[in-house]
Amino acid sequence: GSVKAGKMPEGEKMRQCKQEEEQQQKEEEREGLIEFYSSYQELFQFFCSNTTIHGAIRLVCSKKNKMKTAFWSVLFFLTFGLMYWQFGILYREYFSYPVNLNLNLNSDRLTFPAVTLCTLNPYRYSAIRKQLDKLDQITHQTLLDLYDYNMSLPERDWSTSSTQKRSSRSLLHHVLRHPLRRQKRDNLVNLPENSPSVDKNDWKIGFVLCSEDNDCFHQAYSSGVDAVREWYSFHYINILAQVPDAKALDESDFENFIYACRFNEATCDKANYTHFHHPLYGNCYTFNDNSSSLWTSSLPGINNGLSLVVRTEQNDFIPLLSTVTGARVMVHDQNEPAFMDDGGFNVRPGIETSISMRKEMTVRLGGSYSDCTEDGSDVPVQNLYSSRYTEQVCIRSCFQLNMVERCGCAYYFYPLPDGAEYCDYMKHRAWGYCYYKLLAEFKADVLGCFRKCRKPCKMTEYQLSAGYSRWPSAVSEDWVFYMLSQQNKYNITSKRNGVAKVNIFFEEWNYKTNGESPAFTVVTLLSQLGNQWSLWFGSSVLSVMELAELVLDFIAITFILAFRWFRSRQKLSPPGPALSSQDNAAFQDEAPALSAPHRFTVEAVVTTLPSYNSLEPRGASRDGEVGHE
Secondary structure, three states, X not given: OHHHHHOOOHHHHHHHHHHHHHXXXXXXXXXXXXXXXXXXXXXHHHHHHHOOOOOOOHHHHOOOOHHHHHHHHHHHHHHHHHHHXXXXXXXXXXXXXXXXXXXXXXXXXXXXXXXXXXXXXXXXXXXXXXXXXXXXXXXXXXXXXXXXXXXXXXXXXXXXXXXXXXXXXXXXXXXXXXXEEEXXXXXXXXXXXXXXXXXXXXXXXXXXEEOOOOOEEEEEEOOHHHHHHHHHHHHHHHXXXXXOOHHHHHOOOHHHHEEEEEEOOEEOOHHHEEEEEEOOOEEEEEEOOXXXXXXXXXXXXXXXXXXXXXXXXXXXXXXXXXXXXXXXXXXXXXXXXXXXXXXXXXXXXXXXXXXXXXXXXXXOOOOOOOOOEOOOOOOOOOOOOOOOOOHHHHHHHHHHHHHHHHHOOEOOOOOOOOOOOEOOOOOOOOHHHHHHHHHHHHHOOXXXXXXXXXXXXXXXXXXXXXXXXXXXXXXXXXXXXXXXXXXXXXXXXXXXXXXXXXXXXXXXXXXXXXXXXXXXXXXXXXXXXXXHHHHHHOOOHHHHHHHHHHHHHHHHHHHHHHHHXXXXXXXXXXXXXXXXXXXXXXXXXXXXXXXXXXXXXXXXXXXXXXXXXXXXXXXXXXXXXXXXX
């Protein structure tokens, strides 16, 4: 009877259930902070129905037609693939760091470059004849044996000391160790020497070089003149290395080489040039190398440049070294060494050489855009020159450092590294063998000097063009030579080959600057990516954000479904003991409170979403219903 009295009327019970359902429905319709979906299908259906990406809505509208759905699905993902393929091409182009070449023409007062002029004679023959006397005798006998040529020699000086005699005997020993001789060409090596098929032109001439282990090879040349001069130069270097005061033999005499010097119609003086000595090109004079007072040209033309009259007569030249008459000139930038054998050219005697210049500056982008260097500090080669970094400075320094490391001595034509000494076969018997082997590796870039030495990011070059005319003319040569001989107190015996004139000037007032700028910047990349996105999907940046939102929602719902599966596994437990009637009554009294499910309330925005009840645990409510029964 008590149980019946506690029962709730049916109308009241229905009204209470209806109120609970309305309250639950209001809670479900309330907007939350973050939207979640009950399944992947619901997520993609909502995305395709609301996204601004073209074509996505077709996947929803045609869901009742499986053929159209398949067609639009393939088309949609194919379009995505093609777009990202284009993205890959754009990224590859961006990370290749292309550059644009910018050409600018500038009009301004031009700084005149440095000009170096050399005599083409290392030393006056009369000043170094004692050191070269024994070598000249051996060369005379060698030419007589090989070519039946009797070379005339100056009268010998028999008043030599015992030290010089011992030095001559030592020199004879080493010269005979590296003899100049002929060798048959490769295709005639098996024929006897007296064979009628072997002509004089079928021989190669060269000299033998041997290592400490008597491993020898024949340094051969196709030209006999080149072979004789190279062989003579090889022994000449050894002689200079043995003379302690060889650098003091340069005998700089500006007035005996430069007869006249004018710049911008003004006479040059000693403050406008510096002097240095080259072992092969002799006395060299560099004009406009003083950085404190550089020449400037306000106007182009021959009258606004440098004009020189130089002596080119060879009355005291070393015959086997100075095989060219004239002078050698080179135009280069200030604070750069004059490499006369690389960038210089010869001035002909009896000729007026007019050299017009055009200045050209190159500015490269460093960093990822090119492998240029700003000042050479990041190049793994020590700079042996007292000048700023250039590619040629680096290459020559690299060879000299390898020479010291491999051969134990330094090459005489390049600067001397700290702690090293110049090569001399009195101290380094096999340095010639080592040098020519190393030179072959250097030219083949086995040493890696051409890879290590990078171009400077900023460099100035001068494009030269030359014109020639006879100077002085036939009608004026008498008085010109007379005036020069009176002024310089020098008796010119060979008038036509005695002097030459050089004019160096700017051809035009403009100079060209070649610069580089990035061809593909970040702004350009974003613009190209936007163009591709608009081409394939007709969308904007907000559409990209929609895709990012889709990815984040996909990750979130994956975690939620995984959490739901984990919770459901935990609730699977073995059934407990049967409930008594009293427990059952107590349970029934508590059933209304337990019938309300425990929901995960998460605030979301924008739209009303499906119920989250599919993700909630239902064990408690099912137990409550069983209790009522």
